[in-house]
Amino acid sequence: MENKQSADVLLTADRTLMSNYHHNEFLGFGTCAPPNFLPEWLYSYLFFPPIETTSDHPWTAPYGLRKTEAQLIKEGFKVDTVSPHHLGKHLKDAKVLGVHAMDPFGLGPASTTLASIFKKEPYLAKHFQALLRSPQVREAKKNGLKIIVGGPGVWQFHYREKAAKGLGIDCILEGEGENVVGKLFKAAVEGQDLPSHYEVDLGETPSIDEIPDIQKPSINGLLEIGRGCCRGCQFCNVTLRPLRWYPPEKIERELNVNLNSGKVNGACLHAEDVMLYGSKNTTPDPEKLLQMHQMVMKRVDSISWSHCSLAAVASSPKVFRQISEIIQQKQDWWGVEIGIETGSPEIAKKIMPAKAHPFSADKWPDVVVEGMGLAHDNNLVPACTLIVGLPDETEEDIAKTMDLVDDLKGMRSLIVPLFFVPLGHLTNKDWFTKTKLSERHRELLIQCAEHDFYWVDNLLDWSFNDKWYSPIMKEFYKGFSAIAKHKVREIE
Ligand code: SF4
Numbered sequence: 001m002e003n004k005q006s007a008d009v010l011l012t013a014d015r016t017l018m019s020n021y022h023h024n025e026f027l028g029f030g031t032c033a034p035p036n037f038l039p040e041w042l043y044s045y046l047f048f049p050p051i052e053t054t055s056d057h058p059w060t061a062p063y064g065l066r067k068t069e070a071q072l073i074k075e076g077f078k079v080d081t082v083s084p085h086h087l088g089k090h091l092k093d094a095k096v097l098g099v100h101a102m103d104p105f106g107l108g109p110a111s112t113t114l115a116s117i118f119k120k121e122p123y124l125a126k127h128f129q130a131l132l133r134s135p136q137v138r139e140a141k142k143n144g145l146k147i148i149v150g151g152p153g154v155w156q157f158h159y160r161e162k163a164a165k166g167l168g169i170d171c172i173l174e175g176e177g178e179n180v181v182g183k184l185f186k187a188a189v190e191g192q193d194l195p196s197h198y199e200v201d202l203g204e205t206p207s208i209d210e211i212p213d214i215q216k217p218s219i220n221g222l223l224e225i226g227r228g229c230c231r232g233c234q235f236c237n238v239t240l241r242p243l244r245w246y247p248p249e250k251i252e253r254e255l256n257v258n259l260n261s262g263k264v265n266g267a268c269l270h271a272e273d274v275m276l277y278g279s280k281n282t283t284p285d286p287e288k289l290l291q292m293h294q295m296v297m298k299r300v301d302s303i304s305w306s307h308c309s310l311a312a313v314a315s316s317p318k319v320f321r322q323i324s325e326i327i328q329q330k331q332d333w334w335g336v337e338i339g340i341e342t343g344s345p346e347i348a349k350k351i352m353p354a355k356a357h358p359f360s361a362d363k364w365p366d367v368v369v370e371g372m373g374l375a376h377d378n379n380l381v382p383a384c385t386l387i388v389g390l391p392d393e394t395e396e397d398i399a400k401t402m403d404l405v406d407d408l409k410g411m412r413s414l415i416v417p418l419f420f421v422p423l424g425h426l427t428n429k430d431w432f433t434k435t436k437l438s439e440r441h442r443e444l445l446i447q448c449a450e451h452d453f454y455w456v457d458n459l460l461d462w463s464f465n466d467k468w469y470s471p472i473m474k475e476f477y478k479g480f481s482a483i484a485k486h487k488v489r490e491i492e
Helices: 025-032 040-047 063-074 088-093 109-118 123-132 135-142 154-159 161-166 181-189 248-260 286-299 310-315 317-327 345-351 361-377 395-407 439-463 470-490
Strands: 009-013 079-081 096-100 146-150 171-174 197-199 222-224 266-270 302-305 334-341 380-388 414-419
Touching: 009 063, 025 040, 025 109, 025 123, 040 123, 063 079, 063 096, 063 181, 063 222, 088 135, 096 123, 096 181, 109 380, 109 414, 146 154, 146 181, 154 161, 154 171, 171 181, 222 248, 248 286, 266 286, 286 302, 286 317, 310 317, 310 361, 317 361, 334 361, 345 361, 345 395, 361 380, 361 395, 380 439, 395 439, 414 439
Parallel strands: 009 079, 009 096, 096 146, 146 171, 171 197, 222 266, 266 302, 302 334, 334 380, 380 414
Antiparallel strands: none
16 A cells, blocks of 8 residues: 655665666666667667656665665654656655665776776766756755665765765765664654764674565565675675575565565575575575575566576586476576686685685686586576776786686676776775776677677577567667677777
8 A cells, every 4th residue: 555644754766776677687787888879768768667656656666775665664764665757746745865876976897897998977877866966856955855875886985975965965874774774764854964974884784683574576576585695705895794594484475575566476586696595604505495496486487596606506516407497397597697707716716715615716717617507508597797907917817717708608698897896805906997908808808798799699589588579679689789799899
């Protein structure tokens, strides 16, 4: 039932985040691109069409925003999540606006790479800033509205300190917010001063019992199954948080919220490594993994994974095949994002020594080939990331990464090279920009683009085989891909 009372707290996200990406998370990567040769209206429609709404409320919303909403409801706030297109008319009575941010200045690895090649700000950043600069938000600010921004991209404000003020933001909330959003939003509703940047410290990190269930459906049925990661890669923020897994009952309750809404019939399982669900270390727990997949698959039409590790796949081929069989009872393939990062054992040993665990770091390229081979044979389609410009990277390291990409040629996947961004334990290191691109780097970028263009037609055929408009859409994406291929070859 919709809330008829006017809400003190409004929650929203910009239009690149309030989209179901045609139910294909891979298309969400399109938000990281800058405006390009396609007219903006067409590009937006192809990659981030606006979410459907009822009475200005989005049918589904980003999972992180739904968690904040759930926590605020639990603490007795009058809260309303509205679509960015309809925000204006709700601002009159609101006291606080909470905004979810993913990549507010385009400093995330994918955006930085594309922006420095094409020399323009990505759509994600453009729409985040446009939302806060809109005349309606400015007007509401003059009338006392407080603005709190949270989400996975707020670390970027450390690099854009003055921007928060310019955008009218009162408080930036960084980290897992469950134990602190209540006090911050209460202070904001009461018109008190807020800390300009609140970083959740380790002692405030919520336990599983303190994380509320979402109350309303999430985009594409995203379901968190755990938080944190135990691999400790030095360039990663996630690793600074403890590992916690949701019990199956909690996953099922959130699944019910999504399915009972009638707006979602699939699930995207979200964890840093879905293959490690329920395990205490880097070895998969077959029983918990299989039971959880059986429970979810019984209820949904389709499934995808947010992330998994190749080490976990390679170490447990039997359970991986069994999961694939469960999933393939209802669909031909499923997708996931996977970090390869480097083909150099020397770099792996230095900055991600546990990424290959239970194998040793100097076997990393073999682990990648083994895991990717299993993924290919069992119809898991990975979108893989490589990090270009890691600290102390040598020409030899890049050559080893190129050898690895060559070994992956026959394996159905996308490989996306990303410029190094100083995060996690490497925040004091330098950013990597296009000016530092060596000839070898350029060859690696082209090699990845060739790999992707080789597989993209195949993936489009698999992705768009079930809707009446699929053949038309497919041709559009293929056309876009062909032009993009031409542009990539023009990079100097
Ligand atoms: S495995 Fe992934 S999530 Fe875990 S620390 Fe490494 S990069 Fe971060």
